[in-house]
Structure formats: C-alpha cells, structure tokens
Amino acid sequence: AQSVAQPEDQVNVAEGNPLTVKCTYSVSGNPYLFWYVQYPNRGLQFLLKYITGDNLVKGSYGFEAEFNKSQTSFHLKKPSALVSDSALYFCAVRDIDRTGGFKTIFGAGTRLFVKA
Amino acid sequence: DTGVSQDPRHKITKRGQNVTFRCDPISEHNRLYWYRQTLGQGPEFLTYFQNEAQLEKSRLLSDRFSAERPKGSFSTLEIQRTEQGDSAMYLCASSLGTTYPNNEKLFFGSGTQLSVL
Numbered sequence: 121a122q123s124v125a126q127p128e129d130q131v132n133v134a135e136g137n138p139l140t141v142k143c144t145y146s147v148s149g150n151p152y153l154f155w156y157v158q159y160p161n162r163g164l165q166f167l168l169k170y171i172t173g174d175n176l177v178k179g180s181y182g183f184e185a186e187f188n189k190s191q192t193s194f195h196l197k198k199p200s201a202l203v204s205d206s207a208l209y210f211c212a213v214r215d216i217d218r219t220g221g222f223k224t225i226f227g228a229g230t231r232l233f234v235k236a
Numbered sequence: 237d238t239g240v241s242q243d244p245r246h247k248i249t250k251r252g253q254n255v256t257f258r259c260d261p262i263s264e265h266n267r268l269y270w271y272r273q274t275l276g277q278g279p280e281f282l283t284y285f286q287n288e289a290q291l292e293k294s295r296l297l298s299d300r301f302s303a304e305r306p307k308g309s310f311s312t313l314e315i316q317r318t319e320q321g322d323s324a325m326y327l328c329a330s331s332l333g334t335t336y337p338n339n340e341k342l343f344f345g346s347g348t349q350l351s352v353l
C-alpha cells in the first residue's frame with residue numbers, strides 16, 4: 121500500500137528565510153504525489169503535484185517541491201517564508217489500485233510557524 | 237461557483253443518536269470523497285463516489301456509517317448510533333473525474349465538526 125511520512129510535527133522559520141517541509145513516500149510503481157495546505161478554520165487547499173517529468177514542481181503561493189526518486193522524498197520548499205505561510209501542511213500520495221486510484225493517502229501533517 | 241460546501245459546520249449530539257451531513261460538490265465534478273480528520277492527524281479516507289456509484293469504502297468504516305449520492309450531485313453521510321469515538325471533522329472533497337488513472341487535485345469543503353457527548 122502507498123504511504124507518506126512527515127517526520128517533523130512542527131517547523132519553525134524566521135520570515136525571509138528559506139523553508140523546507142519534509143516528506144518521504146513509499147509506493148509500488150510510479151508515485152503521484154501532492155502537497156496540500158490547511159489554514160485555520162479553512163478547508164484543505166491544493167498546492168502542487170508531481171505526476172511525471174521535471175523533478176522540481178512549482179505550485180501556488182511561491183511554493184515548490186523537489187521529487188527525489190533515490191531518496192523517496194518529496195520535500196516542500198519556499199525560498200523566502202512569509203508570516204502568512206504559517207499553516208498545517210500535508211503531503212499526500214494517490215493510491216493507484218486496479219480501479220485507477222481514487223484514494224488519496226495523507227500524511228499526519230507538519231505545522232509551519234513563520235516568525236516575524 | 238462557490239466551491240465545495242458542507243452543512244452543518246458544527247454538530248453536537250448525544251451518544252446513540254443518528255446524524256446526517258450534507259456535501260455539495262463543485263457542480264461539474266463527477267468524483268466525490270469523504271474523509272475524517274481528528275486533531276493532530278491527516279485526513280483519513282472514508283469513501284468515494286464516481287457520479288452516483290459508490291466505488292470504494294474504507295475497511296475502517298463500520299456498518300454504522302453510510303453514504304449516498306443519489307443523483308450524482310450532492311452527497312450525504314449518515315452515522316447511526318453515534319459513539320464518542322466518532323467525534324471528528326468530516327471533510328468532503330470533489331474532483332473533475334476526467335483522468336484515468338486519477339491524478340487530479342481535490343477541492344475540499346470546510347468540513348463538519350462532530351462532537352458526540
């Protein structure tokens with residue numbers, strides 16, 4: 121079965137500094153990987169996805185993620201953090217089964233705090 | 237189009253009562269998903285619809301849970317004989333339903349927070 125792991129419960133970074141939120145995956149076959157963000161009192165929002173192609177994927181709000189097959193990682197990055205980036209971030213993988221894969225498996229989440 | 241909407245936003249009930257939640261997906265979306273999220277955890281898959289057909293149901297879901305999407309538009313999730321362990325945020329999501337395998341992003345509603353006393 122497909123799974124993702126987010127090894128950090130919380131990441132603290134100062135505004136203006138680069139940020140990284142880590143994710144590792146375990147899949148059989150080619151991975152379909154996603155990042156979602158959850159702001160307080162709001163639903164989850166899609167940030168970006170990796171299906172195939174370039175290992176560096178660009179997404180919403182200046183975020184990007186790097187797919188690394190040898191390390192089975194899909195870390196979320198941003199060159200310069202904003203206070204407004206403070207939120208809960210979820211890595212996710214699409215479970216590709218015989219029906220075509222309609223179940224998205226989410227990690228436990230990483231809380232990002234950006235300090236002014 | 238205002239996105240995925242869920243009703244109610246909050247529900248407080250007593251143990252043993254039945255509750256029903258509603259989800260209205262984005263109008264042109266064929267796929268609809270239900271998830272459950274507890275504090276400190278990521279969303280946990282419950283069930284999935286392609287139009288009106290329920291194609292997958294989590295093995296973690298007890299028989300007290302049932303979901304419908306009778307006309308392929310809105311969906312309801314019912315929990316019978318609620319237990320305190322059912323307390324959670326219940327999330328609905330939808331996607332277009334045009335790709336196979338499915339690589340589409342999900343659009344989430346704000347959720348229904350259930351508290352079972």
